[in-house]
Amino acid sequence: MKKIVVDAGHGGEDQGASGNGIIEKDLTLKISKYMKDRFDELGIPASLTRDSDITLNPTDRVDKVLSFYGNGNDVIVLANHINAGGGDGFEIVYGLRNKDTLAKKIAHEIETTGQNVRKYYQRRLPSDSSKDYYYIIRNTPNTEALLVEYGFLDSTADDVNQLKDNWQDYAEAVVKAVTEYIGVPYYTQTDEYYTVEKGDSLWSIAKKFGTTVDNLKSINNLSGNMLSIGQKLKISESASPSSGTYYTVKKGDTLYSIASKNGLTVNELKSLNDLTSDTLTVGQSLLIDKAPSPSTDITTYTVKKGDSLYKIAKQYNTTVSNLMTINNLKSSNLSIGQKLKVPVSSTTTSQNIYTVKSGDTLYSIARANNTTVSDLIAKNNLSTSTLSVGQKLLI
Incomplete structure (x- = not known):
């Protein structure tokens, strides 16, 4: 199994960049300690270059990195940093000796959190283009080292708030990408898992964890x-199993055959069931069609200048991943004028959502609901007064 060295950038006398209430050395330490804890939970060997506010000069830092697992290609180095310079978004630099596979995977997972990705790239030393620009990559020559910049602390867009509010989501995204890259089963912190050993039965596992066989089978x-x-x-989970239509695995079934029969792709089937491998067990129950949620309604939002999925999700009390799912988005990039489906909770639906009927106009709707046309346009981010039957409007 590959080993992970997590490097919390800067530290001690070297605070790194600072601004808008963020000090780089403090935030990189929080991110790095979170990662170390998660890798430990997932059973992946991991070490920290620093777990407190100490100073490490470049030579000491490299020596520390190499002291844990050596300088082999079975070592991944994650050098965590916060950017500055007025940009906005996530960047990741990978070594000249490495392929972009892991960097690309991390960038994709970061996008699912709502952070925009500027680029994943290689950077060369100006004085010798055969060498990497960053010493942490250059001086650990056989490892797979990456320099990870989570956002700009001096951004005039949304990076500052995202770094403060979402740093844990970013750290988890990197953990997920690395875990899947090295082929280790990934699971979230909200679930407690047990790995079946020789001689185990559902009864013995249930007894060990103080639960029942029926509960284990259900979850x-x-x-x-x-x-x-x-x-x-x-063993336990924070939410009850998804409701919907299930398929029971039979002898000879594969993910591909089940997906094909039910109008799904293999990736969609794995996503529905949180599967991290293609292995199936006869009798296993797979979700093939998730029941629609009765608690939400859908309205349309038109993207404006300065919008991000994070801002829109926050405005509508949902998540970036939910917005990406219901709009079939492959990335978090948006364009001005783009139409997005956004969920509206049922607690507000009955009181604050109006469904457009034949003959309705903004004026007639505004008058019937004791509001103004301009207020309706602003609340619903409308760029035209044209309405369509069945359209949902926030009142």
């Missing part, structure tokens, strides 16, 4: 009692 979507060594079982 793991199991229809039978068969287990396989190495199988991961949820």
Whole structure:
């Protein structure tokens, strides 16, 4: 298994960049300690170059990196930093010796948090273009080292608030990308998992964790009692299993055959069921069609200058990942004038949402609801007065 060295940039007398209530050395330490804890939970060997506010000069930092697991290609180095210079968004630099696979994977996961990705790239030393620009990559020559810049602390856009509010989401995104890259099963902190060992049964596992066989079967979507060594079982979870249509795995089934029968792709099927591998067990229950949520309605939002998925999600009390899912977005990049579906909770729907009927105009709707046309336009971010039957309007 690959080993991870997490490097909290700067520290001690070297505070790094600072501004808008953010000090780089403090935020990189928080991010790095979070990552170390998560890698520990996932069973991945990981070490920190610093776990407190100490000064490390470049030579000491490199020596520290190499002291844990050596200088082999089985070591991944994550050098965490916060950017400055007036830009906005996430950047990641990977070594001249490495492919872009991991950097690209991390960038993709970061995008799902709502942070825009500027680029993933290689940077060369001006005095010798055969060498990497950053010493942490250049002087750890056999490792897979990456310099990760989570955002600009002096951004005039949304990076400042995102760095303060979402740094943990960014750290988790990197953990997820690295975990999947090295082929280790990934799971979130909200679930407690147990790995099935030789001689285990549902009864013995239930007894060990103070639960019941029926509960284990329910939260793991199991229809039978068969287990396989190495199988991961949820022991507890923060939410009840998804409602919807399920398929019970039969002998000879594969993810591809099940997906094809039910109008899904393999990736969609894995996503619906939080699967991290292609292994199936006979009797396993797979979600193939998630039941629609009765608690939300959908309205349309038109993207304005300065908008980001993070800002829109916050405005409508939802998440970036939910917006990306319901709009089938592959990235967090938006364009002015783009139409987005946004969910509106049922607590506000009955009182504050109006469904356009035949013959309605903004004027007639405004008059009927004791408001103004300009208020309706502002609340619904409308660029035209044209309405369509069935359209949802915030009142």
